[in-house]
Amino acid sequence: MKSAKGPVAGGLGALIASGKAMLRERAMVSGTAALLKVNQPGGFDCPGCAWPEGEHSRLDFCENGLKAVAAETTTKIVDPAFFAKHTVKGLAAQSDFWLEQQGRLTHPMEYDAASDRYRPIAWEEAFARIGGILRGLGDPDRTAFYTSGRTSNEAAFLYQLFAREFGTNNLPDCSNMCHESSGVALNDSIGTGKGTVTLADFDSADCLFIIGQNPGTNHPRMMGTLQQARRRGTPIVAVNPLREPGLQRFIHPKDAMAMLANMPTDLATHYLTPLVGGDLALLKGLCKAVLAAEDARPGQVLDHAFIRAHSEGFETFAADIRSESWEAIERESGVPRVEIEEVAHLYCRSKRVIACWAMGLTQNKKAVAAIQMVVNLLMLRGNLGREGAGACPVRGHSNVQGDRTMGITEKPSAEFLDSLEKAFGFAPPRGHGADVVEAIKEMAVGKIKAFIAMGGNFAAATPDGDRTEQALRGCELTVHVSTKLNRSHLITGRRAFILPCLGRSEIDLRGRRNQQVTVEDSMSMVHASTGRKRPASPHLLSEVAIVAGLARATLPASRVPWADLAEDYALIRERIAEVVPGFDDFNAKIRQPGGFYLGNSAGRREWKNAGGKARFVAAALEPIVLREGELRLMTLRSHDQYNTTLYGLDDRYRGVFGERRVVFLNAADMRARGLAEGEKVDLVGTDSRGMVRMAPGFKAKPYEIPIGCAAAYFPETNVLVPLESVAERSNTPTSKFIPVMVRKSGA
Ligand SMILES: Nc1nc2c(c(=O)[nH]1)N[C@H]1C(S)=C(S)[C@@H](COP(=O)(O)OP(=O)(O)OC[C@H]3O[C@@H](n4cnc5c(=O)[nH]c(N)nc54)[C@H](O)[C@@H]3O)O[C@H]1N2
């Protein structure tokens, strides 16, 4: 939607776009019915994002939530007849968009190399063959068990139990590419890996920071919360190299009056546009200006009581900040001192501040240090563990946080393993397993030989596309538990299986009852989710039943009653209650409307890290040096995609229609390269070892982005991300910082 001042997020455009998505999926009738039960009591949890439900963010209407539901409830199917028609090579030649459009998987399939086709196989037969191969590998560490973040708590708990009883901690997950940096930073600073705020805190905050996040597209239900805040007069500070239309102007699609009058709410009151990767410098600048304000009015700016009682490391931190020069801060952040000071003064005037962030912070080399600097900034004025204030990493997948709570991690704590051992009577492996990047490296050298995926699209979501593909092809076995066809199914190991599962919207009939599952949102609320739709095929099994089937076939002498657990998920919840802190009376608690709050130690000002205090952590500012002509490329999501799933080819808010191979550039950088608007360019990256990577044929689009920076969509650009280019301490691929040359195609 356009207004006099440019594009507006939400509004009528959102209504039209979601209608189109449902028509395309032929999900109109059933989809609308399904939607009535999304995020409602007795209904199912939205498979979109992890933003919690609340008064202002209930899914009365959410364009991208609707697209996610439409994609899952499509009536199109990918059945054995489909696979008989297409060779894997033929399918691999199709686009990701085409693959997604073919519909829901209906039967378990096994790859037949001789005909290069997937052929149907009975469930029990598939389990038996996979179990046989896994046992035959000898060493349990030769298998990696990947998880994407939609998997329910019940399925996730069983899956990690299976992996650990089998004998490995190789549990890479999508978090490794997502909020791992937040977990590492927060655990070290405040002794918990999760956000400290609840949704109610947004009602009393008097200043919000939104750093490296594009909620208009990726967390649309957050927009209702932000709009309410603005109506109360709460200032919002956006920190983002791109001027995101969704952060500037928004109409709630439910808000018919505003829509008719075309009167959007102006969202961000302050907009800082750092260089890509310039956040650490910018945040140090904000801390420096706050310390300067304290020096000017001693005792009136900092929360000395908090600093004294609750923190350590303040002196070292403050000394480092004071010695940082404004010249370096301005150069490395790309933001003028006056703008930083203005926002710092707003921060000092505000009594209750929440800082939100997402991938713009986590997928950079200095991600962990930058997130710790956000925490430092909050702590200077005691903005942690009190009403209306705190740290809010905004999670991605709808249950990615819950999966971690259930033990999906390659680095389990000793306490967790002790509880598991006590509850199930086997000795789980104690050494750390492989994360995503390590798993790819270990597959590449033949150390990991089997790859099992509980959801996701590993081949497309991971960095260094070509190398990851080689690594997967080198495996003895690849298994994908999936709802829809994707690229990863076409990159097969020597033996390969697709195991199709129920989606969250579907009825999951086991033991004659429609089983409930549970999920945890971004603010530690756990609640039940019950599917309401008839399954896409009668041959589908739930993720829970698939894990149980695999485990039974792989571990004949198992101590876990797999078959019973898979017939009654309440029994799984009883076991979770035994192992995971905070889940006592789990089955009773999920009967409360809206579920229950797990609590957050830092939110209570209890510090569970090594020193027993919240830590101020200093970080040196190292100059970022690029080669002559290189730009800092960030890779991001369009409005019409869910990670590797493409719903369409538009990015309405950013003015892109019918295409995805687009690179956003500053007009000055285009002029310097003699590029006209729409001209085709190749993106070329070189890594430290001199290996050249290329993504050809992108259209140059002038955009409001700082000079020296560029942006393009993922997964098309994943070939450019070197496997070795990771965030310090979290090993997260630096998807938001890839040095590239932009060259005219064919030049
Ligand atoms: N509809 C929809 N919803 C989704 C998803 C989806 O694909 N589609 N994905 C889900 C998942 S798994 C996740 S993790 C979240 C992702 O949610 P986001 O983190 O909002 O997603 P991205 O598109 O990666 O965008 C990150 C933002 O960071 C900015 N940015 C890039 N580099 C920098 C930088 O160096 N500094 C700063 N300050 N900002 C920077 C970009 O301009 C962009 O606005 O959304 C979840 N929700």
Ligand SMILES: Nc1nc2c(c(=O)[nH]1)N[C@H]1C(S)=C(S)[C@@H](COP(=O)(O)OP(=O)(O)OC[C@H]3O[C@@H](n4cnc5c(=O)[nH]c(N)nc54)[C@H](O)[C@@H]3O)O[C@H]1N2
């Ligand atoms: N360059 C670049 N790369 C990135 C990112 C980036 O910003 N830039 N972002 C990273 C981030 S934040 C993330 S989280 C990862 C995402 O990585 P993944 O989670 O691996 O990828 P998705 O695209 O979300 O997975 C989509 C597939 O999941 C399956 N699926 C959908 N619903 C279900 C379900 O209910 N059950 C099961 N079993 N399967 C289901 C479908 O088959 C679908 O094709 O990508 C990362 N990669």
Ligand SMILES: [Mo]
């Ligand atoms: Mo994510």
